[in-house]
Amino acid sequence: MDRQRIFRVSIVGALTLAAICLTLTLLQQSLVPILVWSAPQLEAPFYDLGLLGAYRTQSYVSFDLNSPQASVVQWEDSCDYGFVFLDPSGPAVAHRGPLIIDAKGNLIWTSDQFETTTNQKLQQYKGEEYLTFWSGQKAKTMGTGAYYMLDSNYTVVHKVDAVGEGLRGDLHEFKITKDDTALLTVYNLTNADLTGMGWFRTENGWITDSLFQEVDIATGELLFEWKATEHFRAEGSYMTNPFGGYTAGIPFDFFHINSVEKDAQGNYLISSRHFHTVMCIDGKTGDVLWELGGRSEDFLDLSDGKASDFSWQHDARWLSEEEVLLSVFDNGVAWPHVDAPYSEGLVIKMDIENRTAALVQSYRSPSRPRSSSQGSVQPIKGADGEEHIFIGWGSSAAFSEFAVDGHLLCETHFTASASWWWERVKSYRAFKTPSWSATPAAWDPSAKIDGGNLYVSWNGATDVAFWELQGRNTDGDEDAPTDFQVVDVMEKDAFEESFALPTGADACSHYRVAALDHDHGLMRYSNIAIPPPPGAMSYVLAAVSAIAVIGAMAAFWLYRKRVAGWHVDWKQYTVDRSKYQKLW
Known part of the structure; x- marks a missing residue:
């Protein structure tokens, strides 16, 4: 094929592709809105297909920031109450601050006064309710920042930092205990012996150590600290990274702690994503009292593995210490590792004394989100007075509310489900609370x-x-x-x-x-608003039109003057009327 033919084929192909893109754009901008207007039931499926945009946002006239334009794909009135707390982030999100919406996705509060935020929720401290979250710089799967506590006027009352030279608070956890102390996670770059991992790794390898600290909120005093490296070795990790561990620039994240909770006995429940285990840590010695999941054989699974075969999990919590019920968000996925066809919430019954575990209930969405990271499970009280389970799907931009028996009551997507695989929009966790009474102190309507x-x-x-x-x-x-x-x-x-x-x-x-x-x-x-004078816009348009006409006439006159020899001889157009006179 000669060069000219190749060139012609390339031009035709490029023009064809451009025509297809233009046609699709025109269809999205014109035909799709018309179809949705004429048949409103098409809005939800069109939304999830991305035909209304991969990440739709709502802008406002009286407010400078925007918010996600969510789609309610399933709804029951028992969900119609309370507020939902999110932290939208990802490549498609321009504004990554904290976000509060109502049950149907309408904006309540957001702010651009903070960096990227995660883990926003309401917590109790010394009998008062605070809006809390982590804020800082996020780097892939971890972050460096601090923890903020805002009162009901949106005023920062407390700021909590990790304790130790060079240590910064991580995005995964900020939990206020019943003792009015704070639990927080820290990721720390350090050396470790990685010869057990093979592949020419040395005794002086590089890892990301997982720590958690208990800190006195009022004084900043460190009360307790635990390090994964003092109890586990990197070769026990399920995570694989062929490039990790050789240099400080690419350390190996072998443990990846992502939740911490303190029980009534003073022990700590933690989740290790990369060990696939939930474990209990002695609150005095730091020893590991027991492990559930992963390679551990501490518990006999009475549910044929369904209570302990979770993987890449998040948000391990005591759903009920009295009934020994544990909740876990089972991701099942951590690209490139895919261990499950979908993510789900789990409730597990444990018998610590007899070392048995059994699955009580799993919570799955018909949308089948497969969240490779993040996620949360929260017990709440529904508007009908019944117990509900509220799930944030993490890297799949959605949240759901279930009855305790696993029946899906409500689900909201805040980006197209067709784009979940790309993880352009996500929220680390999602929480719902029945009440939040707040009046801003620093700004008016x-x-x-x-x-x-x-x-x-x-x-x-x-x-x-x-x-x-x-x-x-x-x-x-x-x-x-x-x-x-x-x-x-x-x-x-x-x-x-x-x-x-x-x-x-x-x-x-x-x-x-x-x-x-x-x-x-x-x-x-509110502020005082003054209407523009009547007809002001007409005056402006008239003035612009007059200026345009005058400018055009001036340009024409200058053109006549400057172009040599250009003039109009009007005499040549004079008509000799004598020859048209009527002859008598």
Whole structure:
């Protein structure tokens, strides 16, 4: 094939590909919205196929940040309560701060005042409720940062750091104990003997050690510390990394601790993702009291392996210490390792004395998320008063609510399920709480006028029940003490609401919005919003048009002057009318 033919084929192929992409884009932007408008039942499947965008976000007029535009794929009224706490991150997420939404995915609060956040939830400290999370720099599967505790005014009251020279708090855990202390995880680069792993590794290899610390929140004092390297060797890990361990730049993460919890006896329940085990650590000596899963034979599995064959797991918790019930999020996957067709939540009954374990219930989604990382399992009380299990699917951007018997009640996706494999959007954990009462101290409701409507929102305020639009006229005197009068009142249903502003004689020169609680009591006023003068946009368009016409005439005149010899001889177009005169 000659070069010209190759060139022609390449051009045709490129143009064909461009035409296909343009056609698909036009279909997505035009045909798909029309189909969804005409048949609303198509929205959920179109959303999960990515036809509405791989990661849809909702923008606002009165608020600068955006939020995920979620899709509720299954719903029962028993889920219609409370708030969901997420930390969206991933390559497709521009704003990776903390996020609170309602049960159906509507924004409640978000912030860009922090770096990447994880593990956001509500916790009790000295009888008070705090919004807590880790914030810092995330590097692949770990992070370096600190832990923040915010009160109900979104004010940082406590900041907790890891203790030790060069140690920084890791993203995986920040758990406040009943003793008002904090449990946190730390990942530390260190040397280790890796000759047992073979492949020419040496006694002076490099690993990432997994630590957890118990720290006094008030004083920052270190109360307890445990290191995986003092109890386990790297060759026991299920993780494989052919390049890990040779240099400090690529250490081998052999243990990977990802949850810590303290029980009533003062011992610690921890999860090792890369050992596939949940283990109990003696709270005084640091010795390993028992292990469940992995290569351990401490327990007899009474469920034919289903209680102990979890892998790459997260979020091991005592669901009930009295009943010795353990919950685990079983990932089953850690690319390139694929040990299960899907991820699931597990509840396991343990008999510590007789060393037996049995699977009580598993929780699986019909969407079959296969989360290669992250995830959480949380027991909650449903709106119907029944016990529910709330699951965050980690690297699969979704959360679900189940009845205790495994029946799926509700599920929400905050990105297209067709894109879960690519992990463009994720949330380390997801938590739900029945109540969170907060009123921001540092900012008021925000009001902005756009296109004849006034838009209002109040980021983070949970107790606003009504918006009251108020207006006044100053007759040109900005300092005139004219009182605001009530113009309209509406019930708050969404994060942002809008009022159609009155026109003509009813129009006002200034507007503001009052945030009212359920008893119509005043909470706070918004900023004052001033409408643009009537017809201002028409004046602007007229001025722009006039300038364009004048500019075009000036350019034409300059062109005539500067182009040599260019002129119009109008005489050549003079008509000799004499020959057309009527002859008598």
